[in-house]
Ligand SMILES: *[C@@H]1O[C@H](CO)[C@@H](O)[C@H](O)[C@H]1NC(C)=O
Ligand SMILES: *[C@@H]1O[C@H](CO)[C@@H](O)[C@H](O)[C@H]1NC(C)=O
């Protein structure tokens with residue numbers, strides 16, 4: 001256990017809040033961004049932020065806020081153990097020790113700071129926080145980093161499983177079921193997050209999601225990175241289920257407290273400045289996941305054959321899978337730019353960007369909405385399929401690549417569909433423009449998310 005800073009910049013501290021991160025993917029970043037926002041709004045509250053050494057090291061590069069302390073907890077991986085590359089191996093090790101690690105961490109922090117915890121804020125995944133908060137006799141605030149619809153699939157997992165076993169034999173993964181979960185008129189079973197009805201339901205990960213779904217109603221408050229105007233029906237349903245359901249996003253639009261974005265070292269923006277408005281396909285699947293090599297080839301072939309200007313953010317290793325001469329040709333004729341990293345929000349906000357080719361991760365969807373850029377989705381894991389379903393079928397602000405995988409033909413069709421100037425593309429742009437306005441309004445001075453955030457501040461300072 002290690003701390004930095006003394007949490008005492010001369011301010012009198014009235015409350016001590018424990019924060020538990022789920023130390024994988026972008027979860028800790030989002031949680032810390034929220035804590036930074038809370039810390040700025042409630043300067044008399046001291047936050048003790050618990051995560052693994054590896055993630056904390058990346059997050060706390062500089063000394064953060066005066067009132068956020070860093071605490072490291074074990075990742076549960078036995079000393080000298082070499083990862084076997086099994087799915088969720090690191091997550092499983094962590095979950096094996098998480099509850100005890102957080103629990104003893106809280107005792108250390110309380111002793112060092114000289115103040116008992118008054119509130120527990122955690123990633124919603126960490127369902128056992130309900131028990132810890134109860135033991136400590138303090139409120140539990142759960143933060144959900146994904147969307148409301150995918151959350152409802154975890155809340156209604158038992159219901160979905162029941163329905164599925166009733167229908168067993170008569171339906172397959174590619175069948176749709178109507179009105180299974182609130183706000184989703186129909187859903188294809190195969191698009192439910194893994195662990196709801198498909199996959200290894202007894203894996204530690206699936207079991208964590210199931211327990212989250214069962215225990216989340218015990219939270220004093222459930223905060224979510226979304227805005228209620230995006231999903232009014234689900235918001236209504238979840239509000240009836242939770243004590244206090246607060247849409248406080250999109251967090252990308254309240255970026256003041258987010259960790260600073262890296263500079264545009266590959267000059268993406270000046271390249272975009274020379275492109276026609278709405279003409280460029282921006283392609284990025286984030287830093288962690290990537291479609292298989294044959295699909296990268298299909299995208300490249302489609303871009304060249306449709307002569308679509310493109311900005312493609314793809315890491316160096318994956319770049320080796322692109323067709324021979326592709327990068328050189330498109331760089332030379334000025335039609336494209338391949339970079340290992342791009343400042344995504346600025347790229348999406350740029351007038352030249354016409355479509356975002358994405359995996360449909362929640363953050364990417366919110367960023368696309370925040371900039372009003374329609375999407376071509378190729379979901380890879382987790383909640384990406386249900387998000388992509390929403391993008392295409394419910395909100396009508398993009399397309400899910402036909403067949404679920406990039407082929408040259410389907411990629412050409414999707415690019416033409418979104419980038420053309422016909423009615424279908426116009427409708428898409430209009431609809432995402434409406435959502436963009438609602439998103440900005442929600443985080444504006446009198447917006448719903450702004451009000452909800454104030455309520456959240458009240459909860460943690462109470
Ligand atoms: C919380 O999750 C545990 C583990 O699945 C379960 O036994 C318990 O019933 C849940 N609590 C509530 C209130 O449902
Ligand atoms: C919420 O959705 C569930 C599952 O569809 C349903 O049983 C329940 O009645 C809904 N609640 C409200 C208040 O609409």
Ligand SMILES: *[C@@H]1O[C@H](CO)[C@@H](O)[C@H](O)[C@H]1NC(C)=O
Nearest residue numbers: 441444445446447448450451
């Ligand atoms: C915000 O709401 C308050 C009270 O509800 C109102 O007086 C004020 O004019 C509103 N401001 C804006 C910018 O809408």
